[in-house]
Every structure is written in structure tokens, then in C-alpha cells.
Amino acid sequence: MSVVSVEKDAVARTMTITAEFDAPADRVWRLWGDPRKLERWWFPPEVTATVQEHDLVPGGRVSYTCATPGGDRSGWWDVQHVDEPRRIELTMSDPGVPSTSVRIAVADRPGGTRVTILVRFAAGDDMDLLLSLGFDRGLSAAVAQGDALLAADQP
Amino acid sequence: MVVDSGERRAVDRLFHALSDGTRRDIVVRTLQGEHSVSALARLYPMSFAAVQKHVAVLHEAGLVAKRRQGREQLVSGDVEALRRAGAVLDALEDVWRARVERMGALLEEDS
Numbered sequence: 001m002s003v004v005s006v007e008k009d010a011v012a013r014t015m016t017i018t019a020e021f022d023a024p025a026d027r028v029w030r031l032w033g034d035p036r037k038l039e040r041w042w043f044p045p046e047v048t049a050t051v052q053e054h055d056l057v058p059g060g061r062v063s064y065t066c067a068t069p070g071g072d073r074s075g076w077w078d079v080q081h082v083d084e085p086r087r088i089e090l091t092m093s094d095p096g097v098p099s100t101s102v103r104i105a106v107a108d109r110p111g112g113t114r115v116t117i118l119v120r121f122a123a124g125d126d127m128d129l130l131l132s133l134g135f136d137r138g139l140s141a142a143v144a145q146g147d148a149l150l151a152a153d154q155p
Numbered sequence: 156m157v158v159d160s161g162e163r164r165a166v167d168r169l170f171h172a173l174s175d176g177t178r179r180d181i182v183v184r185t186l187q188g189e190h191s192v193s194a195l196a197r198l199y200p201m202s203f204a205a206v207q208k209h210v211a212v213l214h215e216a217g218l219v220a221k222r223r224q225g226r227e228q229l230v231s232g233d234v235e236a237l238r239r240a241g242a243v244l245d246a247l248e249d250v251w252r253a254r255v256e257r258m259g260a261l262l263e264e265d266s
Contacts, residue, residue: 003255008244010217015247019255023262031258041257117255119247 004114014120022112029085029106032056039064056082062090077102172216177201178209185219185232192228217241 004018021028032038035051043049043066053063056079063076075094080101082088089103103118173179177199184190184198196206210230213219219232 003252006248006252008241008248010240010244013240013244015244015251017248017251017255019259021259021262027262027265028258031261037261041254041261044253045257115255115258117251119251121243121247 012120013122014118016116016118018114018116020109020112020114025085025106025108025113028113028115032088032104033084035062038062055079056084056088058082168216169218172212172218175209175212177206178213181206181209181213181230182218182232185230189229189231192230195230 002020004020005016006018007016008014030037031041033056035054038054039049039051042064047066047068049064049066051062051064053061053076055061058079058081060079060082061076062079063074065072065074073094075092077090077092080089080091085106087103087105089101091099091101093099100119100121103120105116105118107114107116173182180199181190181195184195192207192210193203195210196203199206207228210219210221210228213230213232214221219230222229222231
């Protein structure tokens, strides 16, 4: 497995990460097609997450709860587009967090697959989103980043 | 804090973008309000294409935002918003790099 590229566009508010895996598309698809697998990579290892609803169809919903030292947290995806095992599009809606859309495309390559993940966040409260991402990076990192941002905001 | 090569490149772009007098002037003007590229071109003794190129360099460095309105290209210098968006993107990159790593580990596990 290797990350091939990461492209970030601050104006379009997108990040595109491309990675190559030595596994065929149907096995890659199971990473999100199987809720027990999804629980193990979507969330950071220190978080115990449980996927509740798992309705991977257009208009469907995937919801989850996470037990964290700071209390329980929940969130969900609204699924927009599903083309198994090639493509999925969803919008993440966690309470209090600006919505973020995710598009994952799986293409074949010799010996495996190339997976392109496009993440787009809406203009809005960047700080809220940043702090929510901090959740995924561990709390200390979130605090450090919040501090760094506040420091950088000083005139 | 370790400055990685990506950050260094971003800083290089920033300094390069600001090393030119016309470009610094464009940043100052567009921070005060949105300007079309053609309005900017009228301000300087150079071609529309040359001004457009300066705007592209500033855009690349994250110093101005561009949007299209009809046939006009509008430029605004919203450094603060771009900086915040940049911070979100950096955080997203960290989160997704870690996710991709976990995806890879899971795939290896059941192969």
C-alpha cells in the first residue's frame, strides 16, 4: 500500500488523496461494504466505534457511535451514489460539524487497485471542522492545533 | 515543529509571489475589494495576459482567490480565509493518510 499523491486546493476546498493497494476492487469495497471492517479504519485506533445503520444505497444512511474518553459521539453519512465496487459518494453529517462530502473511486491497475478519495468541505466555520478533525488526530493534537491557530490569529 | 518539504515549497511559492512589485500591489488592492482581471490590467502598463499571469502566481501561492462571473474573472485577496482553509486541508490530509494506512493494514490482514 502506498499513498501516490495528495492534492489540496484551498479555493475549491478540496483534498484529493490517491493510494494504491495490492488488492482487487471487490476486496477494497469491503472496507466500507462490511460495517465491521469500516469500524476498524474510519475511526482512530483509540476510539471504540460501532456502526449502527449501514444502508449503502443512494438515499441510504450509515450511522455510528463512538465511545471516547470525552464521552460518546455519534454521526452519520448520507449516501448519494453507489456503484459497487467502483464508486461511492457520501456526505458526512456529524452534529455541530460543517458537512464534508467524500467521493471514493476504485480503479484497477496491474496487481491491484488505485483508489482516489476526494474530500470537499463547505465554506463555513472552519474552526469547528478543524477541531472535529482534531478528534481524529487525538485530543492533545487537537488542543495543540487550536492553540497554534489562535496564536497565529494574533495580529 | 518540523517543516516538511511540502511546507517549504509553500513558503517558497509565497516569497516568490511577493517578490514582485506588481504582484504585491495586486494583493493589496484585492484585499480591499474584489477586482476583475481586466480592471487590474488597466492599472498597470502591461498586457492583460501579463496581469493574468501575475494573478495566476498569486493564486498558486494561496494569496488570492479567483471566481468566474460570466466572462469576467474576479480576484479577491482573502488571505485569512485561505489560510484557515489551508489549515483544514492539512488536518484532512493527516486524518486521511492515517485512514489509508489503516485500510492498507486491513487489506493485508485478510489476504
